[in-house]
Amino acid sequence: MKKPNVVILGAGYGGLMTTVRLQKLVGVNEANITLVNKNDYHYETTWLHEASAGTLHHDRVRYPISDVINRSKVNFIQDTVVKILPDEKKVLMKNGELTYDYLVVALGFESETFGIKGLKEYAFSISNVDSARQIREHIEYQFATYNAEEEKKDERLTIVVGGAGFTGIEFLGELVNRMPQLCREYDIDPHKVRIICVEAAPTALPGFDPELVEYAVSQLERKGVEFKIGTAIKECTPDGIIVAKGDDVEEIKAGTVVWAAGVRGSRVIDESGFEAMRGRVKVDPFLRVPGHEEIFIIGDCSLVINEETNRPYPPTAQIAIQQGELCAKNLAALIRGQGELEPFKPDIKGTVCSLGHDDAIGVVFGKKMWGTKASFMKKMVDNRALYLIGGSSLVMKKGKFKFF
Amino acid sequence: MKKPNVVILGAGYGGLMTTVRLQKLVGVNEANITLVNKNDYHYETTWLHEASAGTLHHDRVRYPISDVINRSKVNFIQDTVVKILPDEKKVLMKNGELTYDYLVVALGFESETFGIKGLKEYAFSISNVDSARQIREHIEYQFATYNAEEEKKDERLTIVVGGAGFTGIEFLGELVNRMPQLCREYDIDPHKVRIICVEAAPTALPGFDPELVEYAVSQLERKGVEFKIGTAIKECTPDGIIVAKGDDVEEIKAGTVVWAAGVRGSRVIDESGFEAMRGRVKVDPFLRVPGHEEIFIIGDCSLVINEETNRPYPPTAQIAIQQGELCAKNLAALIRGQGELEPFKPDIKGTVCSLGHDDAIGVVFGKKMWGTKASFMKKMVDNRALYLIGGSSLVMKKGKFKFF
Numbered sequence: 166m167k168k169p170n171v172v173i174l175g176a177g178y179g180g181l182m183t184t185v186r187l188q189k190l191v192g193v194n195e196a197n198i199t200l201v202n203k204n205d206y207h208y209e210t211t212w213l214h215e216a217s218a219g220t221l222h223h224d225r226v227r228y229p230i231s232d233v234i235n236r237s238k239v240n241f242i243q244d245t246v247v248k249i250l251p252d253e254k255k256v257l258m259k260n261g262e263l264t265y266d267y268l269v270v271a272l273g274f275e276s277e278t279f280g281i282k283g284l285k286e287y288a289f290s291i292s293n294v295d296s297a298r299q300i301r302e303h304i305e306y307q308f309a310t311y312n313a314e315e316e317k318k319d320e321r322l323t324i325v326v327g328g329a330g331f332t333g334i335e336f337l338g339e340l341v342n343r344m345p346q347l348c349r350e351y352d353i354d355p356h357k358v359r360i361i362c363v364e365a366a367p368t369a370l371p372g373f374d375p376e377l378v379e380y381a382v383s384q385l386e387r388k389g390v391e392f393k394i395g396t397a398i399k400e401c402t403p404d405g406i407i408v409a410k411g412d413d414v415e416e417i418k419a420g421t422v423v424w425a426a427g428v429r430g431s432r433v434i435d436e437s438g439f440e441a442m443r444g445r446v447k448v449d450p451f452l453r454v455p456g457h458e459e460i461f462i463i464g465d466c467s468l469v470i471n472e473e474t475n476r477p478y479p480p481t482a483q484i485a486i487q488q489g490e491l492c493a494k495n496l497a498a499l500i501r502g503q504g505e506l507e508p509f510k511p512d513i514k515g516t517v518c519s520l521g522h523d524d525a526i527g528v529v530f531g532k533k534m535w536g537t538k539a540s541f542m543k544k545m546v547d548n549r550a551l552y553l554i555g556g557s558s559l560v561m562k563k564g565k566f567k568f569f
Numbered sequence: 570m571k572k573p574n575v576v577i578l579g580a581g582y583g584g585l586m587t588t589v590r591l592q593k594l595v596g597v598n599e600a601n602i603t604l605v606n607k608n609d610y611h612y613e614t615t616w617l618h619e620a621s622a623g624t625l626h627h628d629r630v631r632y633p634i635s636d637v638i639n640r641s642k643v644n645f646i647q648d649t650v651v652k653i654l655p656d657e658k659k660v661l662m663k664n665g666e667l668t669y670d671y672l673v674v675a676l677g678f679e680s681e682t683f684g685i686k687g688l689k690e691y692a693f694s695i696s697n698v699d700s701a702r703q704i705r706e707h708i709e710y711q712f713a714t715y716n717a718e719e720e721k722k723d724e725r726l727t728i729v730v731g732g733a734g735f736t737g738i739e740f741l742g743e744l745v746n747r748m749p750q751l752c753r754e755y756d757i758d759p760h761k762v763r764i765i766c767v768e769a770a771p772t773a774l775p776g777f778d779p780e781l782v783e784y785a786v787s788q789l790e791r792k793g794v795e796f797k798i799g800t801a802i803k804e805c806t807p808d809g810i811i812v813a814k815g816d817d818v819e820e821i822k823a824g825t826v827v828w829a830a831g832v833r834g835s836r837v838i839d840e841s842g843f844e845a846m847r848g849r850v851k852v853d854p855f856l857r858v859p860g861h862e863e864i865f866i867i868g869d870c871s872l873v874i875n876e877e878t879n880r881p882y883p884p885t886a887q888i889a890i891q892q893g894e895l896c897a898k899n900l901a902a903l904i905r906g907q908g909e910l911e912p913f914k915p916d917i918k919g920t921v922c923s924l925g926h927d928d929a930i931g932v933v934f935g936k937k938m939w940g941t942k943a944s945f946m947k948k949m950v951d952n953r954a955l956y957l958i959g960g961s962s963l964v965m966k967k968g969k970f971k972f973f
Contacts, residue, residue: 295717298755302706302713309706313699351702 169196169500172256172265174246174433176202176230177210178482179464180271181554182489183496188238190497199240199263201256205230208294209550209563210273211482214332216297217289217423218339219305219347220522223298228563233555246272249437251457267459267499269492272431274465274480277443279427283401284327288424291332300423307420308351320418322358325406327398328426329364330371331518334381336425337362338520341388360390361417363408365397365426370518377526380535384520398426428480430466442468445480450508451495452488461496463488469509484511486553517543522567541568573600573904576660576669578650578837580606580634581614582886583868584675585958586893587900592642594901603644603667605660609634612698613954613967614677615886618736620701621693621827622743623709623751624926627702632967637959650676653841655861671863671903673896676835678869678884681847683831687805688731692828695736704827711824712755724822727763729810731802732830733773735922738785740829741766742924745792764794765821767812769801769830774922781930784939788924802830832884834870846872849881854912855899856892865900867892873913888915890957921947926971945972 171187173180184200191198208227215221230241244258249270256263276290289300307321324340326333340360348355362369362385369392370378382392396410405419430444439446439454445468446454452467454460464485468477478484488509495506517527517539525539534542544565551559575591577584588604595602612631619625634645648662653674660667680694693704711725728744730737744764752759766773766789773796774782786796800814809823834848843850843858849872850858856871858864868889872881882888892913899910921931921943929943938946948969955963 295713295756299710299713299717302710306703306706306710309699309703313703352699 168194169266170264171196171198171267171269171496171500172263173198173200173269173271174249174256175271175273175464176200176204176207177271177273177464177485178550178554179273179485179489179492180269181207181230181233182486183269183271183463183492184239185233185554186490186493187496188235190493191238191500193238196500197240198238199242200230200234201242201244201246201258201263202230203243203245204294205241205243206294207233207554209547210293211550212547213291213293213297214336215339215522216294217291217300217336218343219301220339220343223294223301225563226297227294228555228559233559246433247436248433249439249460251437251439251454251460254459265459267496268461269496270434270460270462270466271464271485271489272433272466274428275431275444276424277427277429278424281398281400284398284422284424287401287403288327288422290424291336300421304421305347305351308347308353312352318420319357320405321420322353323405323417323419324358324360324421324423325417325419326360326362327406327422327424329362329366329369329392329394330426333362333364333425334370334385335519336423337385337390338524339522341385341390342521342523344389358389359419361393361419362390363393363396363398363406363417365395367395369394373516373518373526374528374533377528377533377535381518381520381526384524388521428465430480434462434466441466445477451506452492452509461492463492469511471511478511478513481516482550483513486550487511490553515542517546519543537568544568572598573670574668575600575602575671575673575900575904576667577602577604577673577675578653578660579675579677579868580604580608580611581675581677581868581889582954582958583677583889583893583896584673585611585634585637586890587673587675587867587896588643589637589958590894590897591900592639594897595642595904597642600904601644602642603646603669604634604638605646605648605650605662605667606634607647607649608698609645609647610698611637611958613951614697615954616951617695617697617701618740619743619926620698621695621704621740622747623705624743624747627698627705629967630701631698632959632963637963650837651840652837653843653864655841655843655858655864658863669863671900672865673900674838674864674866674870675868675889675893676837676870678832679835679848680828681831681833682828685802685804688802688826688828691805691807692731692826694828695740704825708825709751709755712751712757716756722824723761724809725824726757726761727765727809727821727823728825728827729821729823730764730766731810731826731828733766733768733770733796733798734830735774737766737768737829738774738789739923740827741789741794742928743926745789745794746925746927748793762793763823765797765823766794767797767800767802767810767821769799771799773798777920777922777930778932778937781932781937781939785922785924785930788928792925832869834884838866838870845870849884855910856896856913865896867896873915875915882915882917885920886954887917890954891915894957921950923947941972948972 206227212226216223248257278284311321396408400407434441434444446462447468452461465480515529519525525543526535527539548564610631616630620627652661682688715725800812804811838845838848850866851872856865869884919933923929929947930939931943952968
């Protein structure tokens with residue numbers, strides 16, 4: 166009997182979780198498992214704001230994929246996926262192609278600029294290790310240039326963060342913590358630095374408990390962040406941004422603009438002709454593409470409706486990991502011809518949003534928390550992701566233990 | 570009797586040496602001594618190539634002026650000198666003015682681009698702590714950007730050094746040593762990096778012993794430097810440089826261009842109406858401005874003729890320090906009305922040019938040397954400058970002791 170080809174695209178939370186669980190569930194002779202990823206490393210997407218601000222080195226947020234996969238069961242191919250041909254059961258990559266019997270699409274997110282002029286050209290986004298490292302270096306270069314120029318341009322020391330959602334707030338928390346060190350390093354008067362957060366919605370962290378939002382905003386303001394809530398970015402230019410609040414239009418000059426207000430699923434989804442909303446496919450209860458039962462889509466490219474609110478779950482690591490776990494289980498059943506699949510039921514344990522390494526807000530198991538307690542919980546969440554994929558040895562290597 | 574006002578402009582090798590010697594030679598009641606400097610720190614100009622390459626942190630190449638001056642005898646003013654009015658015995662600064670009875674001008678060097686188009690706008694120069702730090706950050710930003718861009722621009726990884734003189738060669742030595750670390754940090758294939766040195770003269774290190782020059786060039790070539798000797802930079806553009814060798818004109822695309830082929834004395838010299846060649850004043854045997862016996866000019870703004878060769882001594886730290894020592898002695902004599910001044914006689918002990926922290930070439934007390942021996946000697950030279958200005962405690966704090 167022919168062994169089925171299982172191809173997993175992407176080694177983020179969803180894809181890597183699927184791989185490490187599947188390699189435990191099936192034997193060498195039961196399936197050919199192939200994992201495809203652009204890089205030879207996995208990175209903690211939820212830690213990228215730290216690498217971007219420079220509070221955590223980018224090598225601390227990634228680890229080699231070879232550390233967690235079993236090479237006797239999984240073939241790893243380092244390549245970039247270009248397109249999926251569902252009818253031919255083929256995956257086209259930059260440097261080759263693959264055929265599959267079962268496909269897991271876990272290609273993650275991309276930045277979404279909603280067509281706002283200039284954002285793609287002039288703003289940075291916290292998308293991956295490369296872009297995070299570039300943001301860190303860009304800010305440092307702006308600070309280094311300030312004193313080297315005869316004519317001082319104060320706007321070099323202005324950083325605009327577009328969006329006061331989860332990523333924006335967490336990035337701000339790291340940024341304000343980094344500033345004293347950055348100002349010392351580059352002989353900058355801290356009073357010259359401006360950190361501005363622009364959010365179009367009427368509140369920061371929409372959907373979060375209002376009391377916790379107030380705590381987060383006041384903590385960040387105390388550390389120097391200027392919030393412009395209910396204010397939309399109209400355009401990004403080489404010199405900064407143009408914002409509007411009602412009829413009031415204002416230009417903010419800034420050496421660095423980081424866009425943290427929009428994500429979408431991978432463009433490979435659109436390229437491949439799947440029916441999708443911003444690169445997210447509404448999957449069936451078993452996480453499969455309607456009409457293509459052999460294709461599973463998990464993580465940020467999948468769209469799962471929360472039946473309580475009738476709105477999609479936001480794309481999070483928590484959900485991607487749970488989808489990966491289930492996907493591996495269902496794949497193992499299919500490989501063995503045990504047709505009965507299990508439907509996906511997200512188990513949302515809570516949400517914690519960090520405000521730097523020493524502060525956070527969160528709701529965990531329905532309980533509100535903030536300050537050091539929430540911060541401790543955040544690090545536990547971070548370590549848990551490592552544990553689920555790489556076990557305790559990975560936690561020892563890459564985990565966060567500086568609690569206070 | 571009125572105490573004379575002694576004003577010293579610049580806290581580089583010459584000015585700071587004058588200050589620390591003078592404060593030892595005269596009593597509190599004998600003179601008002603004022604030191605003016607742009608920054609509140611002194612930096613080791615001869616170590617800036619290390620800070621520029623990123624092999625030595627810029628805080629290791631500087632120390633607070635307050636660490637070495639005696640505040641009961643010396644007033645320190647942090648300000649930028651704009652112009653000297655010799656006839657009014659006045660110094661104009663950005664934020665004030667000073668009158669003097671004796672003036673020591675030790676304002677150091679600036680980069681000289683000889684009118685080559687675009688160099689001032691698009692090339693960096695190793696001139697001070699600010700510019701060195703900016704070069705380091707610029708190179709890092711180019712490397713960080715390389716992988717973050719979808720379309721790879723290999724020229725981001727090309728660094729052009731204009732000039733194979735002392736500074737150019739020493740900078741190249743550090744740069745090639747830094748590359749492996751830099752490539753690891755930014756996930757760059759080392760084979761993609763190009764380091765190109767362009768020199769208009771028919772040899773690298775003109776004036777140096779040819780055997781040592783050959784050693785230096787072959788050591789740097791072995792580590793990856795491409796030399797283009799007898800090749801002139803015609804223009805610097807935002808994309809790189811245009812060079813010519815005879816009739817052959819070539820464009821070299823480069824993300825970083827560092828101009829290390831020309832220095833001149835401070836522009837304050839020209840502003841103040843002194844007769845000068847590229848900001849260097851041909852001083853009398855006592856280091857005074859002809860026609861203004863109360864003004865001493867030392868260091869890179871002074872021009873002293875070597876009577877053996879009938880050519881000016883090159884501006885070096887060695888000479889600046891010796892001029893500062895003599896200037897302090899002569900000032901003390903003048904303050905006390907002991908009219909007899911001592912003429913300046915340079916005592917050139919030798920020259921050592923480093924090729925990274927672990928290699929060098931040099932001629933010391935007439936003896937040629939290279940490799941670890943020369944490298945050891947270079948560090949002794951570096952430590953000696955610290956010792957002469959700040960004594961053994963400064964050597965312990967800032968000295969170089971990693972010999973092998």
